[in-house]
Amino acid sequence: MSTAATASTSDPAAAAAAAAEQLERFLWAVREITTPIVVGSFVSCLLYGIFLYMAVTYFLRFGSTDRLGFRLLVGFLTVACLGDTMNDCAWAWLVTVNAFTDPTIVALLPETYTVYAIFTGITVFLAQAFFTRVCLSSSSPRSRRSRSTHARRWRLWVISERRNWWLPLGMLLLELATAGLAMYLAWWTDKTTYLASFPEIEGIMWAWISAGIVVDVLITGGIVFYLLVRPRRLGGNVLKAKRSSPLGRLLVKTFQTNSVSLLLQTVTLAVIVTKRGTLWYNIPGFQESKVYAINVIATLNARTLASSDAGDSFNPNPRSSSTSKQGTTVTRRNRHEQQSMPVFDVHVEVQVDEAEGDAESDKSVDPSKELALDSTAPYSVTFERASVKDGEDIELGMKEGQERGERGWALS
16 A cells, blocks of 8 residues: 555545545435436336226227237337336336445446337337328328228328328438437447446437437427318318317327327437436436327227217207117117228208109108108218319218118218
8 A cells, every 4th residue: 555545544534525525426326316217217107007008998999800000019019118117117226226235336327228228219119100101191192082991090181182202201211210329329328338428429319319309390290280270271160170070189189199299308308408417317218118109009099089979970969869879879889880980070962853853742742751851850971982072072972861762962
């Protein structure tokens, strides 16, 4: 031992200063590393409980009837979010229980960071690609019949007839870049030992979060444009119909859920910039995989809104209890068709041939069997096809009356 070391060891003031410095570092680690990890893990467990409930609800309602791709997506997201939540809890255990016996653990960059980057990157990519695939499907050139059928199944930009390939493809490229940045971050943290080296990779972290924000802005902006801005150009009544229809409520649901993920990404980026050198960004960061997965599951579960409203959508006399009961029976009988084909509010225009009407007036028939255009008897509308007419009306199908089989065009 050198003379200086011996002097510093024998000096009580120097020893006290060293102990105070060590205590200050320990308190800083508890405040800036342990606390955000524990709080973020707790909130992560709560969010996964919410997601698990929604996933169980999805499988109970659509487990036997929905598309295989959707069921596989929900199943994978359930397992991925479970793994991410378990990793969060393992990280919290590492910086609390293990660090109690070995305080130097908080200075290391743990393997749980690598797992966190992998799970979050994959989950966010799948969720954003889910909505981007909606854009691709609604923008791709198809037949009118296939676009109409697809519009009843998807919710984002289904009222658009545009073919903006550049927008969904640009979103897809951004999502692939975001996933690539997440994988690069996972690779870098796997080969790095100390947490003090993390500022070297902060630029990649900022780019990862920023690219996700841009994609969320494009998704949310598209919803706002096609739900609020574009219908205003068609008239106030059209806008009101879009909002009051089941499809409009589904679009509002998409806007609400995607806004949450956009807000979460923005908060995460703000915390990274303002709290550099700490792990406070992990509080919102731990929630990203669960929030994006909840967006997807909420979108799929929201399709039940259309079927639940189907009993009253075509009822011209809502005060009639018998008609309501009959509509409820039909709804239960055709639940599968209604889940895949939402009900729209329509304006019915009946076309009657003049000569045929004169012939009917000359005949002495029972008045109860005459064609009554002003009758309030309920009728059904069968959506067979969709075509665009003048005045930006969309011809959706044929109306079939109950009494004499009268037929007319149903216009949206």
